[in-house]
Amino acid sequence: MKLQRTRMTSAKARAFAAGLTFFVAQVAASCRGTQDPRPGQSDDAPSATDDGPGGQMGTGGLGQGGEFNLGGSTAVEVCGEAPDTSGAFSKKALLAAAADCSAYQACGFRAAAVVLERELRRWAADPSGENLERARAAYASAMNEWSSIEGLQFGPVADGLVDQYHGRGIRTKIHPWPSTNRCNVETQISTKEYASADGFKYVQPSGRGLFAIEYVLFTNYSDTVCAANQQAYADWNALSSNDLAAAKREYAVAVAADLVRLATTLVGVWAQDGENFKAKLLAFEGYGSEQETLNIVAWSLMYPEAEIKDWKLGPFSTVPVTPASIGPETPYSLRGIENVRINLRAFELLFWGCKGGEGLGFDDWLTEAGAEDLRDDFRAAYEQALLAADAFPAMQDATTAEFDDFYRAIKPLTDLLKSSFFGSGSPLNLKLPASAGSDTD
Amino acid sequence: MTPTESKRSSGSAFLRRLLEPVDVAWLVALRFLLGVLLAVSMQRFLAYGWIDEFLVRPAFHFKYWGFAWVQPLGSSAMQALFYALLVLSLAVAVGAFFRATAPLLALGLSYVQLIDVSTYLNHYYLAALLLWLLAVSPAHQAWSVDAWRNGQNVTTAPRGWQWLFRVQVGVVYFFAGLGKLQLDWLQDAQPLRIWLGQSTALPLIGPLLTAEGLPLVLSWCGLLFDTTIVGWLSWKRTRPYAYFVLLVFHLFTRLLFDIGMFPFIMSAAALVFFSSSWPRALVGRWLEPANREKQPRAGWLRRLGPWLGAVYCALQVVLPLRHFAYGGNVLWHEQGMRLSWRVMVRAKGGSTTFLVRDPQTGIEQEVSTRAYLTPLQQNEMAGQPDLILQMAHAIGADIARRRGHTVEVRAETRVSLNGRRAVPLIDPTIDLTQVRDGLALYSWVLPAPTQRAPHTRPVL
Numbered sequence: 001m002k003l004q005r006t007r008m009t010s011a012k013a014r015a016f017a018a019g020l021t022f023f024v025a026q027v028a029a030s031c032r033g034t035q036d037p038r039p040g041q042s043d044d045a046p047s048a049t050d051d052g053p054g055g056q057m058g059t060g061g062l063g064q065g066g067e068f069n070l071g072g073s074t075a076v077e078v079c080g081e082a083p084d085t086s087g088a089f090s091k092k093a094l095l096a097a098a099a100d101c102s103a104y105q106a107c108g109f110r111a112a113a114v115v116l117e118r119e120l121r122r123w124a125a126d127p128s129g130e131n132l133e134r135a136r137a138a139y140a141s142a143m144n145e146w147s148s149i150e151g152l153q154f155g156p157v158a159d160g161l162v163d164q165y166h167g168r169g170i171r172t173k174i175h176p177w178p179s180t181n182r183c184n185v186e187t188q189i190s191t192k193e194y195a196s197a198d199g200f201k202y203v204q205p206s207g208r209g210l211f212a213i214e215y216v217l218f219t220n221y222s223d224t225v226c227a228a229n230q231q232a233y234a235d236w237n238a239l240s241s242n243d244l245a246a247a248k249r250e251y252a253v254a255v256a257a258d259l260v261r262l263a264t265t266l267v268g269v270w271a272q273d274g275e276n277f278k279a280k281l282l283a284f285e286g287y288g289s290e291q292e293t294l295n296i297v298a299w300s301l302m303y304p305e306a307e308i309k310d311w312k313l314g315p316f317s318t319v320p321v322t323p324a325s326i327g328p329e330t331p332y333s334l335r336g337i338e339n340v341r342i343n344l345r346a347f348e349l350l351f352w353g354c355k356g357g358e359g360l361g362f363d364d365w366l367t368e369a370g371a372e373d374l375r376d377d378f379r380a381a382y383e384q385a386l387l388a389a390d391a392f393p394a395m396q397d398a399t400t401a402e403f404d405d406f407y408r409a410i411k412p413l414t415d416l417l418k419s420s421f422f423g424s425g426s427p428l429n430l431k432l433p434a435s436a437g438s439d440t441d
Numbered sequence: 442m443t444p445t446e447s448k449r450s451s452g453s454a455f456l457r458r459l460l461e462p463v464d465v466a467w468l469v470a471l472r473f474l475l476g477v478l479l480a481v482s483m484q485r486f487l488a489y490g491w492i493d494e495f496l497v498r499p500a501f502h503f504k505y506w507g508f509a510w511v512q513p514l515g516s517s518a519m520q521a522l523f524y525a526l527l528v529l530s531l532a533v534a535v536g537a538f539f540r541a542t543a544p545l546l547a548l549g550l551s552y553v554q555l556i557d558v559s560t561y562l563n564h565y566y567l568a569a570l571l572l573w574l575l576a577v578s579p580a581h582q583a584w585s586v587d588a589w590r591n592g593q594n595v596t597t598a599p600r601g602w603q604w605l606f607r608v609q610v611g612v613v614y615f616f617a618g619l620g621k622l623q624l625d626w627l628q629d630a631q632p633l634r635i636w637l638g639q640s641t642a643l644p645l646i647g648p649l650l651t652a653e654g655l656p657l658v659l660s661w662c663g664l665l666f667d668t669t670i671v672g673w674l675s676w677k678r679t680r681p682y683a684y685f686v687l688l689v690f691h692l693f694t695r696l697l698f699d700i701g702m703f704p705f706i707m708s709a710a711a712l713v714f715f716s717s718s719w720p721r722a723l724v725g726r727w728l729e730p731a732n733r734e735k736q737p738r739a740g741w742l743r744r745l746g747p748w749l750g751a752v753y754c755a756l757q758v759v760l761p762l763r764h765f766a767y768g769g770n771v772l773w774h775e776q777g778m779r780l781s782w783r784v785m786v787r788a789k790g791g792s793t794t795f796l797v798r799d800p801q802t803g804i805e806q807e808v809s810t811r812a813y814l815t816p817l818q819q820n821e822m823a824g825q826p827d828l829i830l831q832m833a834h835a836i837g838a839d840i841a842r843r844r845g846h847t848v849e850v851r852a853e854t855r856v857s858l859n860g861r862r863a864v865p866l867i868d869p870t871i872d873l874t875q876v877r878d879g880l881a882l883y884s885w886v887l888p889a890p891t892q893r894a895p896h897t898r899p900v901l
Contacts, residue, residue: 089900090901091642091900092642289639290642291639291640291642310809310811318806319807320806320807320808320809321797321806321807321808321840322809322812365900368898368900369638369898369900370895370896370897370898371860371895371897373862373895374862377862411794415792415794415863416863418791418823419790419791419792419823419855419856419857419863420855420857420862420863422790423790423791423820423823424788424789424790424820424821424823424824425788425789425791425823425856425857425863426788426790426857427635427860427897428635428638429635429636429638429639429788432816432819432820433816
């Protein structure tokens with residue numbers, strides 16, 4: 001079955017942003033706190049018409065797209081259609097498909113990051129409500145793009161704990177969740193350490209990336225959560241409200257520029273005239289064997305188990321006795337369910353194929369290996385999870401019972417992953433994450 | 442001569458033959474090879490970070506029945522222990538202070554294995570057994586630091602030692618072969634079909650592994666090898682050829698599977714089937730000729746030794762057969778699986794969800810094992826009922842302690858055996874906190890799946 005495309009067009013993104021903005025405006029007055037996206041527990045957010053105090057950026061200007069000639073504003077316009085990875089199955093061809101898909105997604109994110117930087121500069125130069133809305137839409141688009149890459153964490157984008165051979169942690173600098181820290185964002189805003197000659201070199205991931213931009217775009221805090229004995233606290237309180245607003249916008253622009261840089265690095269990872277990581281993948285360079293390379297690539301498929309089920313849904317569900325103590329992924333923009341829907345569809349990219357579920361994927365490996373039953377079980381479990389995600393309300397509107405139902409709806413998929421796709425029972429001999437290094441007999 | 446006298450006479454002849462002195466060279470070679478291989482094993486633990494990962498870091502340890510009191514040391518102490526075991530291994534290899542170093546090494550190795558059931562491997566178990574046998578043998582009395590220190594090189598040892606080691610090595614191969622006498626292996630070539638798939642990228646042989654009939658051919662070859670190799674090694678005329686086949690077999694298993702030191706340990710241990718003087722063919726010019734004089738032994742040990750050896754051998758035969766007492770599919774219920782040399786005969790994994798029901802509120806919730814177990818432990822537990830039971834008890838106790846009252850714990854399991862669709866392993870209606878572990882039949886384990894193992898294929 002062909003599944004819905006993951007990439008949002010600019011029109012959809014604008015419509016989405018408008019809806020989101022409306023929602024944010026509705027809840028802005030009554031919501032405080034960053035740990036729970038449900039009503040009554042969220043943070044203050046500026047309304048769409050709140051153009052805030054003035055403040056001019058010293059650098060950049062409207063329409064800047066960095067050093068790239070993108071030739072368009074949306075990912076599809078810039079990167080074209082998703083790669084056609086169809087063809088005869090081999091494990092090498094599967095790795096190649098995963099690489100091509102990652103390269104395509106990286107391109108999409110860079111395009112979105114460039115637009116995001118451009119819109120933030122526009123807003124920083126003219127902090128009108130309209131420009132804020134445009135910047136928020138650009139953020140939503142970038143977040144959409146990134147939510148797909150969340151399901152493709154192997155190679156340099158991954159953390160070292162995920163890909164111990166090539167992981168360079170690019171992902172964490174772009175999207176630090178679940179290790180986000182509001183104080184670290186406020187520290188940068190108030191102290192402007194990021195503006196030093198070292199740039200973002202010493203800026204903690206928890207205070208940068210998409211989280212920092214979300215903070216600036218969707219909150220209007222006048223106080224800081226940093227402790228009174230921290231320098232940031234004094235610096236923050238020394239700023240006038242106008243200066244504080246300007247400092248926030250300035251930081252958002254700088255973070256966006258850093259995102260473009262990181263996205264460009266990511267594109268370079270896959271570029272044939274760059275790092276050409278695809279060639280390394282196909283040569284199992286560093287991984288030692290084809291099977292270990294496939295293990296690492298396949299581990300991205302575990303995203304629904306830990307990140308979605310346990311971290312994004314678990315804390316709001318009564319199903320787990322001890323839910324993970326992890327804050328929501330996008331606490332200020334309140335777009336948690338959108339992320340989850342795209343995360344699930346990113347599972348499809350790797351499992352069924354990069355082009356709307358077509359092309360080479362792990363399903364083809366199951367077919368070739370004679371495990372058609374398992375492939376079909378995956379289809380059924382995935383569609384059940386996707387249906388539940390699509391029917392799920394905005395997380396802040398969802399009841400605990402709805403969280404419980406969603407949690408249970410996604411569990412058959414994650415159980416299949418653990419019982420039959422990975423581990424000692426895997427017909428593909430795929431090892432579970434962090435268990436690949438032991439002997440057997 | 443009466444029948445009783447005849448039996449007594451043949452028994453005496455057998456005892457005399459057991460105590461007959463033979464060249465000790467084979468035992469010295471075994472001591473050296475085993476010491477070196479164990480030193481390499483210890484080094485692997487140190488180099489790969491397995492000490493912390495498998496033994497120290499887990500918040501919960503699965504215990505062997507009767508050994509719940511065994512606890513791991515702290516990280517630094519465990520590291521130090523492995524360095525000590527490495528040194529002890531080398532000391533055993535050169536026969537230095539053997540009467541102290543060999544038992545200490547055996548004890549240390551046994552301790553490490555008893556820390557956590559989820560780290561059980563047949564070859565660790567074999568290494569410990571060989572080491573305990575070695576520790577009480579006269580392996581240090583020749584070509585050793587001890588012999589040099591004492592100025593006395595005893596060049597013979599009773600033949601019974603060689604027979605004892607042959608039995609030990611023989612049961613490993615034979616029962617590994619018997620473990621393959623089941624339909625998954627013989628009819629469907631499972632789990633070999635699954636495992637061969639990980640090696641299709643190997644140069645030259647990789648593509649061959651995808652040939653349709655090859656897994657079945659290899660399955661049968663594995664069965665024939667395991668069940669007959671002891672015979673071929675025991676027959677003098679076929680011994681060299683059999684050992685060559687053995688080396689090729691273990692080389693391939695090393696190449697195709699993540700099987701660690703097992704092939705090396707077995708290749709070294711199988712040398713006990715050669716004549717007692719075999720090392721002299723290699724290093725004869727450096728060795729003092731064997732003196733055929735009987736060695737003086739303590740009287741009580743001389744009388745008791747053969748009986749102790751007989752009991753040991755009987756135990757080694759009975760342990761792998763104990764699963765018959767339980768019936769059913771041992772690969773599924775696992776009662777009689779460990780300590781029985783069922784090497785590489787099951788690909789079994791699954792997911793386990795523990796459900797806790799609070800009798801006071803009636804609310805049922807899930808418990809993630811991630812807080813208690815490492816990924817490796819979770820993987821091992823998923824297919825082993827007694828480990829699931831241990832985890833259920835631990836969860837029940839933990840939550841009862843936090844809530845101040847007892848709770849019920851059930852397990853929803855989905856387990857795949859040799860590529861089959863995952864099915865429940867544990868009866869999900871049973872409150873596992875009320876089940877005691879022991880040697881009785883696990884009535885709370887559901888019957889094994891009866892459908893044939895799937896015809897999976899290694900893929901290029």
